[in-house]
Amino acid sequence: MNFVLYNPTRVHFGKGKIEKLKDEIKSGTKVLLTYGSGSIKKFGLYDEVLKILKELDCEVYELNGIEPNPKLSSVRAGVEICKKNNIEFILAVGGGSVIDASKAISIGAKSEHDVWDLIVKKYFPQDRVPLGAILTLAATGTEMNPNSVITNDETKQKVGFAHPPYTFPVFSILDPANTLTVPKNQTVNGIVDTISHLLEQYFNDTDNGELVDRFCESSISYMMEISPKLLDDLGNYQLREAMMYTSFVGLNGILSVCGGDWSTHDIEHSVSGIYDISHGVGLAIITPNWMKYVARKRPEKVIKLGERLFGLKKDGLNDIEFCDKIADEFTKFFKSIGVPTTLGECGINDERLEDLVDNMYMGDTIGGYVKLNKDDIREILKMCM
Amino acid sequence: MNFVLYNPTRVHFGKGKIEKLKDEIKSGTKVLLTYGSGSIKKFGLYDEVLKILKELDCEVYELNGIEPNPKLSSVRAGVEICKKNNIEFILAVGGGSVIDASKAISIGAKSEHDVWDLIVKKYFPQDRVPLGAILTLAATGTEMNPNSVITNDETKQKVGFAHPPYTFPVFSILDPANTLTVPKNQTVNGIVDTISHLLEQYFNDTDNGELVDRFCESSISYMMEISPKLLDDLGNYQLREAMMYTSFVGLNGILSVCGGDWSTHDIEHSVSGIYDISHGVGLAIITPNWMKYVARKRPEKVIKLGERLFGLKKDGLNDIEFCDKIADEFTKFFKSIGVPTTLGECGINDERLEDLVDNMYMGDTIGGYVKLNKDDIREILKMCM
Numbered sequence: 001m002n003f004v005l006y007n008p009t010r011v012h013f014g015k016g017k018i019e020k021l022k023d024e025i026k027s028g029t030k031v032l033l034t035y036g037s038g039s040i041k042k043f044g045l046y047d048e049v050l051k052i053l054k055e056l057d058c059e060v061y062e063l064n065g066i067e068p069n070p071k072l073s074s075v076r077a078g079v080e081i082c083k084k085n086n087i088e089f090i091l092a093v094g095g096g097s098v099i100d101a102s103k104a105i106s107i108g109a110k111s112e113h114d115v116w117d118l119i120v121k122k123y124f125p126q127d128r129v130p131l132g133a134i135l136t137l138a139a140t141g142t143e144m145n146p147n148s149v150i151t152n153d154e155t156k157q158k159v160g161f162a163h164p165p166y167t168f169p170v171f172s173i174l175d176p177a178n179t180l181t182v183p184k185n186q187t188v189n190g191i192v193d194t195i196s197h198l199l200e201q202y203f204n205d206t207d208n209g210e211l212v213d214r215f216c217e218s219s220i221s222y223m224m225e226i227s228p229k230l231l232d233d234l235g236n237y238q239l240r241e242a243m244m245y246t247s248f249v250g251l252n253g254i255l256s257v258c259g260g261d262w263s264t265h266d267i268e269h270s271v272s273g274i275y276d277i278s279h280g281v282g283l284a285i286i287t288p289n290w291m292k293y294v295a296r297k298r299p300e301k302v303i304k305l306g307e308r309l310f311g312l313k314k315d316g317l318n319d320i321e322f323c324d325k326i327a328d329e330f331t332k333f334f335k336s337i338g339v340p341t342t343l344g345e346c347g348i349n350d351e352r353l354e355d356l357v358d359n360m361y362m363g364d365t366i367g368g369y370v371k372l373n374k375d376d377i378r379e380i381l382k383m384c385m
Numbered sequence: 386m387n388f389v390l391y392n393p394t395r396v397h398f399g400k401g402k403i404e405k406l407k408d409e410i411k412s413g414t415k416v417l418l419t420y421g422s423g424s425i426k427k428f429g430l431y432d433e434v435l436k437i438l439k440e441l442d443c444e445v446y447e448l449n450g451i452e453p454n455p456k457l458s459s460v461r462a463g464v465e466i467c468k469k470n471n472i473e474f475i476l477a478v479g480g481g482s483v484i485d486a487s488k489a490i491s492i493g494a495k496s497e498h499d500v501w502d503l504i505v506k507k508y509f510p511q512d513r514v515p516l517g518a519i520l521t522l523a524a525t526g527t528e529m530n531p532n533s534v535i536t537n538d539e540t541k542q543k544v545g546f547a548h549p550p551y552t553f554p555v556f557s558i559l560d561p562a563n564t565l566t567v568p569k570n571q572t573v574n575g576i577v578d579t580i581s582h583l584l585e586q587y588f589n590d591t592d593n594g595e596l597v598d599r600f601c602e603s604s605i606s607y608m609m610e611i612s613p614k615l616l617d618d619l620g621n622y623q624l625r626e627a628m629m630y631t632s633f634v635g636l637n638g639i640l641s642v643c644g645g646d647w648s649t650h651d652i653e654h655s656v657s658g659i660y661d662i663s664h665g666v667g668l669a670i671i672t673p674n675w676m677k678y679v680a681r682k683r684p685e686k687v688i689k690l691g692e693r694l695f696g697l698k699k700d701g702l703n704d705i706e707f708c709d710k711i712a713d714e715f716t717k718f719f720k721s722i723g724v725p726t727t728l729g730e731c732g733i734n735d736e737r738l739e740d741l742v743d744n745m746y747m748g749d750t751i752g753g754y755v756k757l758n759k760d761d762i763r764e765i766l767k768m769c770m
Contacts, residue, residue: 014387
């Protein structure tokens, strides 16, 4: 184990924590409020936020319409508002996409370089407009980490980046009540994303990460237990609370200390960069196929996971057969919560297979547990069709 | 769940991370180096640290001899050095005691009030001399939290306090290699302390903390598994690494989100305040007795723990009998690693029982899972004799 653990984000968790805005934002600040399609208006959160910002005598600018798989064009629009109006604070109200876009805006606004050059690490940020978040969808963990994923709408490249300490939110307000109205399909996507983060960190390349493994196993099995209950009872506060805690602990650094794999995310980014499918859907399709593929090279950890998570036993199967059975358990689970499990179901066939391979934002290989080159990625994508 | 999670400490974890001092401390800084009995001199760490501080052109002052169960007199001596010499940075090299004392020094040095008044919260700190730590003993988790425990050598009161954000170390260097020479008895104490912190957080008063419960169960069972191996092979890097990770994750805030009980710690502080026994020894004696006592008022979580951790089944026992059996498993474990399990074995009898009760630093009650008053505490102490 060899790591730096540093996470300066203040998380205010619980009912009514929106009041903390009054401590976190100085009165008279010029604020850029960022949000998505407007569900925050529908459910009253927008009015609550504006009321507090007004009490604080803030000058409020807005950037709305930030899309799922947030686009560079939205980020650039935000950067322009910030530069033109000397914005002093960005308040993101939304899910992962709104917060991710706002992270990119926050560094772009204080740089002389084009923000895309910061995202692809051609240049590095030296400053940022501070960012706070009010989370409305539990999934990505972005509320307490420095990560962001932005899609370049011209090139279709979808690129993940992190520029700590600049891209950490200063604070995040996590009130489970703000997630009670998240519709079923988005809740499903959040469940898949949370489980995927835990799997990515489980498949690290360390031989001394036993406690991290157990934390990941606990979290995955817990998510699998509560998911059907939550999907049957979307307005259940306790289940929303449990999911909110699990998803931020699932990617706030504590479980990343042994590294991780992240191939599934990398491949998914290529697919949703071109086809604009939901991140969660892409992950649900790729995960079991990735697992089957890498198990042929390195089965050990797949077997450990299957035995512990599902209580499966080899019973005379060879490693490959056993790992296939384990991967199928994930497919079965994803099906049970209503996610497509082939790209075909999303209307994607192998016509643009080479584009998908070429669209990968990568060096020679991806992956921490098993290194994959473009030929490997092509095979996994074929299995997903 | 209702909490703030904020932890700005940078943890540098891994072999050779002492080099990070060069990034963390500015050249020319006036540094107070704090340490304990001198084992850091014996094993070369002192020389390594001084070499780097010399390279950084730091002006170095020293406070050595900080004792286990660190005393107010040591803290006051440190505060005086800081004030007299305008110390700009405190570097604590040691275990929990050295770091705890240094936290108190760091706030005392920037206050006009007596440092004891800050510890007992008569006054509150407004500033601090920044503190960094090099950990040499995995146990208390103080390296990544704002907590400290100081004993007033005059009154014998042993008081735990936290003044976030002032009492967070700015950074902590966690190199498992620095713990390879920790002797057996201190390693045992560290094991008990780590397990105790996990138990304290397990016994919270929340009904929606299932994932926290599973994390605690995983961590406790993992510590119980590796402990006999480590005690047979004290120089094993991988086991030291595993213990170091477990002990800091065990008390860095992530598992405290549902609160905790902390009665065992409170009672132990009274005992070791008067008798100066090791914190770990005190905890090992009190834990199973506390568990038996509270199980008579609220058995549910004791039962859950026993079933999951030890795989025990009720098999016709009533709740009290079953909880006694579970508590006895802890006594059995503590005995197996060589800790005394009665106060009698430490030469403590009921002669000063009333002093022990009176020495408690408390309001009307202590405890989160079951509230205990002085009569309850007296009963538990009797059970420990």
